[in-house]
Amino acid sequence: MKVFIKTLGCPKNLIDSEVITGYILKGKNSITKDSSEADVIILNTCAFIQDAVRESVEEILYLSNLRGRLIVTGCLPQRFKKASRGCDFIVGLGRYDFWERLGRGNLPESCLLVSSNNYIFNDTNRVLLTPAHYAYLRIAEGCSNRCSYCIIPYIRGPYRSKKIKDIVTEAEYLRDAGVKEFILIAQDTTNYGIDIYGEYKLPEILQRLSTVDGVDWIRLLYAHPAHLTDDMIDIIRESKKIVKYIDLPIQHISNSILKSMRRKVTRERIEEIVKNLRTIPGMHIRSEVMVGYPGEGEKEFAELIDFLLSVKFDSLGLFKFSLEKEAPVHRDGTSSDLLSIEEIEERYDIIMEIARQLSYEHNCSLVGRTLRIIVDGLGEGRTQWQSPEIDGVVFFEGDARIGEFTNIKITNAEDFDLFGVTTDSFLHTRTSPS
Ligand code: SF4
Known part of the structure; x- marks a missing residue:
């Protein structure tokens, strides 16, 4: 079979597509980049906010008109757990049994499969879809934080860490395949280990990976500030050879908004963390904020702007609040303070301009080096x-x-x-x- 695979959403989805590709290529199949010539089309979807759902549905509409049989997988079927028009197969997360059958060319007529929310995830059978010199390394799946606006725990289940030895083995395997740059991901990387070891084990992962010969760069994405301890920062400092990039999603800086978001961290602690990270020579701190959270008044928004302009992250991502019906904020009534779409758009544009400025200033400081x-x-x-x-x-x-x-x-x-x-x-x- 010729198989076409398209991935929407985040790097977690990309790894899932890499695992699926591994199953496909185990059998007598090939991957094609041309969707119109494919016998089987796989769409790996995102669905964490309405915009992502819309994009996934538009792709389904387009791909369902092609000749190949359409398999829709990823967060959309896992979230809605129902059939979509035009799809032959609906397959939730972690359904390795289905991908194994597909690899063997043994497809049912049609199916609707989803998983329990604590399915066992397994990335060993991967074929990289990134260039050969970099790879994402998933250290955990799911999330137990239950931030008020987020439905990831509902879609991907509670936090489940991989074992340290499995992560190191995977890194060594990828290094042998030519990977030099590792991008550590999970919904919350700093929480790593707490579920299976009873304590934060990210420091040990960083220490172990920094001794793997041939691992040149490590990026740490999705480092939740509530779990980023001073000990972890010390280990990052000691691993100065390789960890020079941390993504610290703060989401907001107003204590009242952070509390309402259930981020379990305060402005004061975020300031301490940033100050501490800034003492590591050459450390790049990226952050991410949300605009338009319910209850974000003029005062809270001004506080966010002042903070971003004074702390000057090296780069900044942002997204707009989106009310999702499965999210805690929808249930606990805070949604009565919703901002209008126009207000959210206006705030988004203001923060986007700050993100542009910060990036430009950072880039200008590198000219001549x-x-x-x-x-x-x-x-x-x-x-x-x-x-x-x-x-x-x-x-x-x-x-x-x-x-x-x-x-x-x-x-x-x-x-x-x-x-x-x-x-x-x-x-x-x-x-x-x-
Ligand atoms: S840390 Fe919060 S925002 Fe991130 S995935 Fe978990 S619940 Fe969602």
């Missing part, structure tokens, strides 16, 4: 401070091998991207990061 980058494509790469698909890239002139590190003198900066020229000869090989 020579930076080590990893080469993603012809004349394009990323510094240790640019995460794939999240931050900008470096465009450069000169020769460099894809998948290798090279040094680039930065000559120009734009809002999100950098420009430069190579300073290395073409035969640059793996060295320790600068």
Whole structure:
């Protein structure tokens, strides 16, 4: 069978698609990039907010008109647990039994399969869909935080950590396959280990990975500030060779909003964390905030703006509050303080302009420096401070091998991207990061 697979949503979904691809390629099948020639079309969907649901449904409508049999998987079927028009198969998360059958070419006529919310997840059977030199490493699945606005615990179940030895084995396997850059993910990476070891074990993961020869860069995404301890920051400091990028989603800074969001962290603690991280030379701190949360008045929004302008994260992501019916905020009545769509849009534009400014200032500070980058494509790469698909890239002139590190003198900066020229000869090989 020729199989086409399209992935929407976040890197967690991308890993799921990599696992599915592993099952497909175990059998007598191939992957095609052309959806119109596929015998089987797999759409891996996102559904955590209404916009994502809309995008998934639009894709289903488009793909259901093609000749291949359509399998819809991921968060959409896991959230709604019902058939969608035009789909031959509806498959929730963690249904490895179905993918195994598909790999063997043994498809039923049609089906509707979802999982219990604490399905066992397993990433060992993966075929990377990213370029060979970087990979996401999922250290846990699900989430037990139950932030008021979020339905991820409802879709993906409670927090389940992988075992340390399995994560290290997976990293070694990926390193042997050519991966140099590891992007650690989970819904909440700093909570790692608490469910199976009774204590936070992210420090141990970082320590163990930093001793794996050939692991050059580690990015830490989704580091929930409520669980980021000073000990963890010390370990990050000690692993100075490789961890230079942390994504710290704060969501807001007003204590009343943080409390209502059930983020279990205060403004004062967030300030302490940022101050502490800033003492680590070369550490890039990315954050993410939400605009338009119910009850975010002029005062709370002004507090958020002042904070962002004073703390100056190196990069910033943002999203708009979206009221989802399964979210705690929908049930506990806070939704009576909803902002209008126009107000949310206006606030989004204001914070987006701040995000642009912060990124531009950060990029300008790099002009004139020579930076080590990893080469993603012809004349394009990323510094240790640019995460794939999240931050900008470096465009450069000169020769460099894809998948290798090279040094680039930065000559120009734009809002999100950098420009430069190579300073290395073409035969640059793996060295320790600068
Ligand atoms: S930490 Fe909060 S926002 Fe993040 S996945 Fe868990 S419940 Fe959702």
